[in-house]
Amino acid sequence: MEIKKISIACNKSDIFSVTMKNTLLKHNPMKTTPNLQKSAFLAVLIMLSGLSVSAQSKGSGNLTKQDRTVEPFTEIEAGSAFVVKLSQGEPQQLSISADDNYINNIETTVENNRLVITSSGIKNPSAMNIYIKVPNITLIDLQGAARLDSDGVLKGASLTIEASGASKTYLELDVMELKSEISGASKVVLLGTAQAHKTEVSGASSLDALKLSSQAVDAEISGAAKAKIYAVSEINADLSGAGSLIYFDNDEIRKLNKPGNYTLNFQNPETPGEADMEGVISSTESGDSTLINIGDVSVQVIEGNPTKVTVGGNELVVDEDGNVKFNRKRKDRFDGHWGGFDMGINGYLNSDNKFDMPQGYDFLDLRMEKSINVALNFWEQNFNLIGNQFGLTTGLGFEWNNYRFDNNIKIDRDDELGIVGMELDEDGVGYFKSKLVVNYLNLPLLLEYQTNRFSKKNSFHIGGGLLTGLRIGAHTKMVYDDGSKQKDKDRDSKGFDLNPFKFSLMARIGWGKINLYGNYSLNTLFKDGHGPELYPFAVGITLAGW
Known part of the structure; x- marks a missing residue:
């Protein structure tokens, strides 16, 4: 084995000293035939997954509220199907509302300044509501089918938003620096102000930040993702796949849906009023639509109306509140x-x-x-x-x-x-x-x-x-x-x-x-x-x- 000392330059010109162990690799021919052990391993894992699902119970329907005391934190991580209500203020508060037979199955722990909210053994709960008040928040990590709404404006120097899975996030902000990473089928809606905004939107996710005023925005949009952005001065956008960008430019809504790198400069209002954006938002919601047909698959997206995905005779309808209705034709x-x-x-x-x-x-x-x-x-x-x-x-x-x-x-x-x-x-x-x-x-x-x-x-x-x-x-x-x-x-x-x-x-x-x-x-x-x-x-x- 040969050991070499090297240096790696990171994004902010920080130099990390690292040790790299390079090992000569064995030449192993590619395997193309599974054996009995591999098949058995796969079967056992599937059986264990089935046992885990069948062991779950159901919610009692009797909701109870529990106040909890945890160490101070500035970061939040939540998954599953939690509904989180977040407000800013003092003193720090944390409350849980859930079925009385489930409330102790919800864990709230603080690790490295991060509040981690998890659950186990829960199926068909009546509610899993989390109420949080915190003096300062710097990171929100939302996963699974979780939802997080802000109660009032969240203020701070910087904020990072990570949304994945089928999560939904609705925030009103007043921050200097904002970073957002949105993936999977998640949806993020942002209002307020952020002086600088750097965002990555991928998969089938969506970002609606037309009511978030930013001086400059850097956006990377890929997959089938969709982003709506308002910038006062400049947007730097990198589009790939079927990604699309909707933006505001001097009283007009414009759309980009071709792959490429774009630099867009504006002279938009610093703080647009409701009257400035009313026509823009309503025009977008009534006129911006997408219809995709692939064989017997139809995807219809009309802003302001439910999203409809039709596969043959089956229809999946998702409204603006995230409620899902599945109509299956026999x-x-x-x-x-x-x-x-x-x-x-x-x-x-x-x-x-x-x-x-x-x-x-x-x-x-x-x-x-x-x-x-x-x-x-x-x-x-x-x-x-x-x-x-x-x-x-x-x-x-x-x-x-x-x-x-x-x-x-x-x-x-x-x-x-x-x-x-x-x-x-x-x-x-x-x-x-x-x-x-x-x-x-x-x-x-x-x-x-x-x-x-x-x-x-x-x-x-x-x-x-x-x-x-x-x-x-x-x-x-x-x-x-x-x-x-x-x-x-x-x-x-x-x-x-x-x-x-x-x-x-x-x-x-x-x-x-x-x-x-x-x-x-x-x-x-x-x-x-x-x-x-x-x-x-x-x-x-x-x-x-x-």
Whole structure:
């Protein structure tokens, strides 16, 4: 093993001294045939997921309120289906409102100045409301199906917003510096003022900041994301994929939806009044619409009206308050279980079907509970084979594999050695997160059997097949604190030597509305000879199916 001392320059010209351990890689041929142990491992994980779901109870319907005392904090992290009401003031207060048989299942702990709100063993609660009053807030991290609304204006020097999953955020702000990272299918609405705003909007998420006045905005919009922005002086925008930007320019609403880098300069009002924006907002809400048709899939988005997603005869309606109504038309043909929104965990196994990393690759050890797998399977096509109970399902979907590393490391690629790890250790710097994110466009071939085609609640289904994925993106992300919270996101021109395709065994099983899934890759994560022999897997549950 050869040890080299190197320096890495970060975004703010801080120089970190790091030690990089480069290990010559073994040449392992790509595996393409699963063995019995791999199949058994996948089956056990699916069974355990099923036991966890069936063990949950239901809310009593008797709401109770509980005041809690915790250590001081300036950051908030919440997931699940919590509804958070946040206000600014003194003294610090924290209250929980939930079913009396669930309230003790809600945990509120403070770790490294961050209030973390979690739950366990909860199903069908009547309410999970969190009321927070805090003197100062610097970071909001919202995940899952959580919702957070501000009660009054939140003031401060800087604020970071992280929204993912299907979360919803509504904030009124008065800050100097604002950072927002919006992904998944989340929705963020911002009002007030922010002198400088840097935002990343990706996936199928949306940002509505037309009523947030900023001097300058830097925006990175990708995937099928949508952003509405108001800037007094300048917008620097980077659009990719099907991302779109709506902005205000001298009494007119304009829209960009072509990929590219844009620099936009304005002479907009410093603090536009309600009269200035009234016509603009109403014009946008009544006139800005999008209609997309792909086969039997129709997506209709009209500002001010509910969003409608139609797949064949099925319709998913989402109103402006986030309420979802699913209208399913009874069909006389086979209907499989591919389309929907999946969430679970992902990881990888070595050539011996174990979690241990090969020698010299300990830096790839994962923090499994934070390694999240997300899939948006937006199109499904079914073919009946036998009696409307056995058929073939295919379609298309996007998948995000988040590999959260257990150690404070950063991975990189060496032209001779392939994938290498860099251990980060700098006095006065706190490291919070380091991960590799890999994105795929997936095409399934799924054979499925179901016992009762026409029942939503009393039907068992099981299926298996091949899932082919085309890698469409990859990046690393590191979060650290050197006096202020920083994020470094790096992309590699050669994709970190990841394989461009992923061929996975796929299994889906469920009863009624519950659907569990598991995927196991037949080929390695990294290219042959450029990294360790690791086989990706993912297991989880379908949160919303169609």
